[in-house]
Amino acid sequence: MGINSEKSTLDIRRPAEACNLGQSVINFGMAKYADRLPANVDGALFVDGNCIDCNTCRWIAPKLFSAADGYSRVYRQPKSAPDWTDAARALIACPTGAIGSRDKSRPELGPEPYPELIHGDVYYCGYHSPASFGAASYLIRTDDGNILVDSPRFARRLVDRIEALGGIETMFLTHRDDVADHDKFAAHFGCDRILHADDISAGTRGVERQLTGTEPISIGQNLTVIPVPGHTPGSACLLYKDQYLFTGDHLSWDADFPRLRASRQVCWYDWDLQCASMQLLADFRFEWILPGHGRRCHLAAADMGPALAELIGRMRGGAAGAYQVHNLAAAS
Numbered sequence: 001m002g003i004n005s006e007k008s009t010l011d012i013r014r015p016a017e018a019c020n021l022g023q024s025v026i027n028f029g030m031a032k033y034a035d036r037l038p039a040n041v042d043g044a045l046f047v048d049g050n051c052i053d054c055n056t057c058r059w060i061a062p063k064l065f066s067a068a069d070g071y072s073r074v075y076r077q078p079k080s081a082p083d084w085t086d087a088a089r090a091l092i093a094c095p096t097g098a099i100g101s102r103d104k105s106r107p108e109l110g111p112e113p114y115p116e117l118i119h120g121d122v123y124y125c126g127y128h129s130p131a132s133f134g135a136a137s138y139l140i141r142t143d144d145g146n147i148l149v150d151s152p153r154f155a156r157r158l159v160d161r162i163e164a165l166g167g168i169e170t171m172f173l174t175h176r177d178d179v180a181d182h183d184k185f186a187a188h189f190g191c192d193r194i195l196h197a198d199d200i201s202a203g204t205r206g207v208e209r210q211l212t213g214t215e216p217i218s219i220g221q222n223l224t225v226i227p228v229p230g231h232t233p234g235s236a237c238l239l240y241k242d243q244y245l246f247t248g249d250h251l252s253w254d255a256d257f258p259r260l261r262a263s264r265q266v267c268w269y270d271w272d273l274q275c276a277s278m279q280l281l282a283d284f285r286f287e288w289i290l291p292g293h294g295r296r297c298h299l300a301a302a303d304m305g306p307a308l309a310e311l312i313g314r315m316r317g318g319a320a321g322a323y324q325v326h327n328l329a330a331a332s
């Protein structure tokens with residue numbers, strides 16, 4: 001997804017740098033209570049007018065946040081320590097500092113939550129950036145060096161935690177929209193960046209490795225880049241261990257139905273090409289879909305083929321297919 005919203009020009013605050021989870025105290029005071037949206041239910045926790053509707057808080061804390069006419073809102077106030085922990089995770093991840101609490105601080109929030117282990121050696125980074133319209137980013141820990149997939153916000157607390165996890169050897173950028181603070185991470189960690197040449201722009205001319213063509217290419221043990229042009233000319237997925245597919249804005253999970261999802265509304269380049277690229281993915285084995293925007297999911301490997309076929313049918317104008325997900329292992 002790109003930043004095609006007027007809201008992206010708002011004054012962006014950085015609440016995460018004000019958090020101090022190490023001391024079990026978090027400052028909820030960056031968002032302005034006076035600017036809270038009227039759709040919030042009454043109480044301490046609120047979303048203010050700086051929200052850009054990136055959806056992040058809704059999948060991190062679905063018991064607290066819901067959609068409301070182009071924004072997110074608090075539809076249920078936290079009632080317990082776990083609720084407040086979820087609120088804190090959402091606040092730290094929020095790209096615009098739009099989440100706050102009238103109480104300013106809450107106790108018992110535990111240690112710094114990000115990067116957060118998803119499964120195996122794959123982590124979710126939190127700390128979304130407004131420069132990527134709040135896209136998610138991931139860290140893969142490997143014996144040959146860690147890989148950062150797309151760019152989170154360059155926040156000190158996150159950087160410290162990534163250093164503790166072994167730093168960054170390589171930064172893989174799925175497409176031109178989700179590069180955010182790539183230059184700061186590259187400068188700090190001395191990592192090489194990888195981006196398809198067809199998505200290079202003024203801000204990414206310095207990317208060390210610029211891929212060309214449409215053939216899948218290995219970038220390390222168990223790591224294959226699969227070009228998937230469509231959303232943008234140079235969109236690419238990263239396949240890890242034939243298990244995890246990092247998809248950028250090419251493919252995600254739709255929790256409402258539930259089924260796989262690709263968005264024509266945010267296809268900036270060529271929808272027919274995106275359909276063809278989706279078909280190519282049917283040749284690969286994977287279980288996890290880890291997107292920039294939208295929900296992630298974990299299906300049984302045998303379910304992925306039928307789920308993709310159903311999606312491709314809809315992308316090409318067909319009605320929703322008969323395929324139903326029977327073995328959804330995890331989604332968030």
Ligand code: SF4
Nearest residue numbers: 051052054055057094
């Ligand atoms: S994470 Fe922040 S910007 Fe994104 S929908 Fe929630 S409140 Fe809005």
